[in-house]
Amino acid sequence: MAALCALAAWRPWAPTGAAVSAGADAASVVAPAALALPEDPRVLIFGDSWTYGSAASDPTLGYAYVLGHALGWDTVVDGVRGSGYLKPGWDGGSFGERIAALDPALAPDLVILQGSINDRRLPADGYRDAVSAGWDALAARFPAAVIVILGPAPQVLPVEAATARIDADLSALAAARGWWYISPIAEEWVTPANYPSVIDTGEIGRDHPSTAGHAYLAERVANALTAMTTPADVVADAPADSTSDGVLEPVGR
Template sequence: MPDPMPALAPGSLTLPAQPRVLVLGDSYTEGYGAEPETKGWAYLVGKPLGWKVTVDGIGGTGYLNPGPHNEGNYLQRLPKLQGRTFDLVVLQGGSNDRDATYPVLQDAVTRTIDTVRAEFPGTKILLLGPATPYGKPDEPRITAQCVLAGHAVAQDLPFVDPLGEAWFVDGDGDRYANPVNGHPSNAGYKRIAARFETDVRVLLGETKPS
């Protein structure tokens, strides 16, 4: 497996002013666990970064998993966005592809990235790995992290890695998790948004890695 923690490269992402950004992902993008869900990280990052964000998050979905009600995996949901224009597509998640082997998930991520490029010519792509407010990741999250890291290295794509950067550590669940559903709480999503913003500013060359 590839190194799961490729370094953020300052200046490796260029965007126009007030870019149009699509965030495509799972329940974390949806904001599940936040009250209301619009307090989720994907809704919080637009204003400080100056982005016009379209949020497409559906719980239980992934690069392979179409969700509990067949809402569609990431690849299957892209056609409904035809005709839209985005400067950046953020692909978040992967932890719901729990039964996928490394090669199978690797192929699904490849096909998703290829389709994004075909549907939105010229758009930039940023990969955002899985996270957990409890700190210690399970095996599906680690597999997804490694697959995404491999694509980042092979295709020279920016990769924001919550697990590798330890956005949450053991014991953080008491502070950052919604006890009802195990997803981030408002405080947890606020932390994800802040760490994501910090990494994006490094990628844009606005700040240096800390």
């Protein structure tokens, strides 16, 4: 809780410059600009069941809601359980179908697009095309928005090969566009040591983040975003800054 209170002091305004997002071949990388947002940003957090808040004691305790509240954003959360770039969700369509249904009047300053492990059991053929089409549509719908891609976090360990492939595909595609990419897999957000406290493996949780796990993910996303505000030559999957007791702290203001 103390860490979440500390996050409220963080604001990613004003920095300028560029950095290189890690995770893709240097020849295909377009350096993303340092993240800069207006004083009171509107933020769309779009994704799957993890964004929905599944397995939290209340969906509004999911990472997306916790993140937006802690940072004082005007946040719109759009999470659909079971949804992916190829896979339709339980309560809505695939990412592409859902992006097409977004209201242009929403006009977010920042879009965080999360996921998804839900495509891992579908053939890899056509995956990159579906991702590219979805991202093209998202950029066209919200041309003024900064888009940050939040890749899949592992729901089981060791990381499944298909999930690792999805992470690699998203990383390469984001780098080619000059978009920031956050890789929970490369940054080892979920480890054997913290897995029991982050992931609820019970009948209700079904390998989704617990309430505490969602709070932890919110901290990790906030710290990743903070790092994007600092101009650097290379941002290379470095772990977020932390205190000696393991509590993440904002990287500046």
